[in-house]
Amino acid sequence: MSAIPRNQWYVAAYGREISHELFSRTLCDEPILFWRTEAGSVTATSDRCVHRRFPLSQAPSRLVGDQVVCGYHGFTYGADGKCVAVPGQTRVPRTARLTSYPVVEQDSFVWVWIGDPALADASRIPRVPYLDAAGWTTVSGREPLAARFSLLVDNLLDLSHETYLHGGYIGTPEVANTPITTEVDDEAGVIYVSRHMDDAECPPFYSRSTGLEGRIARWQDIEYTPPCLYKLHSRIAPVGSVPNPDGTDPDAFHVEVVYAITPETENSTHDFWAVARDFALEDAEVSAFLAENNRTVVLQDVEALDVLEKIIATEPEGYQELSINIDTGGLAARRMLARMAGARDEATTR
Amino acid sequence: MSAIPRNQWYVAAYGREISHELFSRTLCDEPILFWRTEAGSVTATSDRCVHRRFPLSQAPSRLVGDQVVCGYHGFTYGADGKCVAVPGQTRVPRTARLTSYPVVEQDSFVWVWIGDPALADASRIPRVPYLDAAGWTTVSGREPLAARFSLLVDNLLDLSHETYLHGGYIGTPEVANTPITTEVDDEAGVIYVSRHMDDAECPPFYSRSTGLEGRIARWQDIEYTPPCLYKLHSRIAPVGSVPNPDGTDPDAFHVEVVYAITPETENSTHDFWAVARDFALEDAEVSAFLAENNRTVVLQDVEALDVLEKIIATEPEGYQELSINIDTGGLAARRMLARMAGARDEATTR
């Protein structure tokens, strides 16, 4: 019944969010407790005491060294989730143990495996090294979305909405007008959607950050690895400029836009966004501008998708959407997600 | 299952509410988009884009001439609901069309047909010409009611509540004490409830507006045309005064109180109210007093009915009301509404 795929890696947080303090976040309907041990590694366990389900993240629960003490009756747990003390008796029940989650900290993200730990394979986590690499500067954030994650997937797979919902920010007429090409690699589990605008207006997001004036070549190459990681490889260059045969591309500006789409519940989502650039690396003004501008764009999406979620909640059974060419990537994503969620192949996530 | 009759005309708005701007109102659980064309006629279509259900009334959706452009991906529609442009391709799918609703603007109201458009017959719309005619002055408004429409029907069909809920405004002891006569015209679909008080206290609502002092003859003649239109023909005159045999009635003051009862959802209602008078036509002070006083009375009803709706929501199955003579008109209305809603004849709308 759930539309949320299990046995998958999801982004739980930015590494910078987790310190030696109790931190709670719900992922895929599971309340998870995070904290960084004194040695610096990130732990992830259930955020519910095994005794009477009191949240271990809630005061007066507290961290004492590398142990968590429940604020209701004092059940005490180690970093691995094993209970080490209970009140009124010295014997600790053998089964007293918090569910523990596989964790990988990589590319600035904390990834968590939701599902059977025996199936967790860290090598399957998609990479975004530029978020945390020399030669790149990144701004990033997270917005809460009161909508099912599939609405954000729909949104990001079809960028023609930039022209309307984000006009004056990242949208120009050419985005909606330029046809896309879509490729689906079912074996690798990746969906590609490309739109190459060879002669387009330059929106403020790129003109103010790159300094380019006049019309531009603007390439949008989407690479989505369901369920969680979405990359937009964005290339901005003077009209007529193309990359060299060897792959170098000195006249272009490259922006890697990354979204991590993590379900919080069936009807709410963590919308992680990051913007990495290979130019103006030390320019704090460009960083501030891109952070503010991208956050504004994300909030425009959030406002629209929150509305759609409310509409879906009250809409009659059997409601039919109408899809057109621009939806090819989004429909492919829905099929892939539905397969992952164990449902029969169907074109809708509802 | 729904208690809301379909294939019926409902008041959607006052004509003055609709201009050349996008305007949304939910009627009978259907979100409807209204706007006035440049030529001045009112359009009514679904307020959901056929593509991804984004509300066409919500910014950045916008009206461009006589076309609506969706703020999410730019789907564009004419006044008749037909889609005329989509992003990324020149072919517009033949089925891309908003549901369009029959509309009639009449007697200051915008009426909309909810149901099968082929059955819409404008001649069946009940008339209230005095709301928009020479020789009358009208004040009017609309209050949102967080209660099912049938609770407002109950309320208005039994005016004995004026004595208690509206004491000091429009209620006096004689209203509750004077028996009623009830007539039901099933063929015409009209319910009549009359209460003629020949020697009654004059409540502030009428003493301050007419200038009458001392006791009065006060006639209340209700004419309800389910589901939407309720008229209270109110006659106030010195005690002993009766209309002439030719129908003229020079010593009396006539007030036509009109309610349009339009379901918003199964559990909420648009409570349109209007008060037309044939005296003191140019007296702004009387207009202001009647508007303020009637709105106060409407809000007393709203407060009471909102409470009843919450009570019904939590009350146990099989709850039984007790009805008496004053409820004859209300019970007849429930039966007529239940027939209209396609349910079996039953004495309760629950």
Next chain:
Amino acid sequence: MSAIPRNQWYVAAYGREISHELFSRTLCDEPILFWRTEAGSVTATSDRCVHRRFPLSQAPSRLVGDQVVCGYHGFTYGADGKCVAVPGQTRVPRTARLTSYPVVEQDSFVWVWIGDPALADASRIPRVPYLDAAGWTTVSGREPLAARFSLLVDNLLDLSHETYLHGGYIGTPEVANTPITTEVDDEAGVIYVSRHMDDAECPPFYSRSTGLEGRIARWQDIEYTPPCLYKLHSRIAPVGSVPNPDGTDPDAFHVEVVYAITPETENSTHDFWAVARDFALEDAEVSAFLAENNRTVVLQDVEALDVLEKIIATEPEGYQELSINIDTGGLAARRMLARMAGARDEATTR
């Protein structure tokens, strides 16, 4: 399906809360109207008019002498619930009568019988005479709890939580560390849980009220009579002091802590609390301190239990708690409550 036992006495209010004014409180999902007659006795009837279910406690409903007049249509009821007048007719329907509840005012509480009135036996009401007796001084209050009553039963039957949730108020390390003894008297319907700490730190609650300095003997003897009445017989004395063989106990301070646990709905509870003492009887400062301090402790419980209720509402089917020795009394209470609620014997109220 309901977890609330019927055919039981419940505390509805403190006697001081009921005067010659309309007063409404929902008990066990039943909205009940209370008022004190001119002769001084407390009446309890349904708070819904039999006509159109308008709340008799809500203005403009009003009390006129010893009769209640409904604010919607004027139905009028005597103290016994019998309808004595209706609008528009002189005949009052024979069946027009409010449900009436057996009431007993005793030990400062107003008790109400929820269930079949024929089964109400006032001699079964558990007694707490010290709440209203010479030689004792009592402070008391009531807090609304947005959680099922069984969570408060769990909480109160296992006081080891004082060490953690109420540390710095009534908790010290010895409470959680000292084992308990539990006795269940199924015939009398009482559960006893005792913890005698013979050499314990004195928490501020007792040091500031008794003036004792240094370590103390602290005895906690719980006596719970499901569903509603919980007594904690608390004895505080210098280390080594024990009661005399004849029961006198001159060196000790006695505090009777009483909770009345009355379900408001399936998921909310009236948390009545009282603290009676046999010392410093006239000391207003001690009274103010104990009232403020105990209320703070109650609100710490309320905050924790409100969180648990929200967690239970979203938790997956089949969630399993882990119980240990400290839970013996609470589990016995759950079994007794489940039997009372007519459900099969089971260790959980969920």
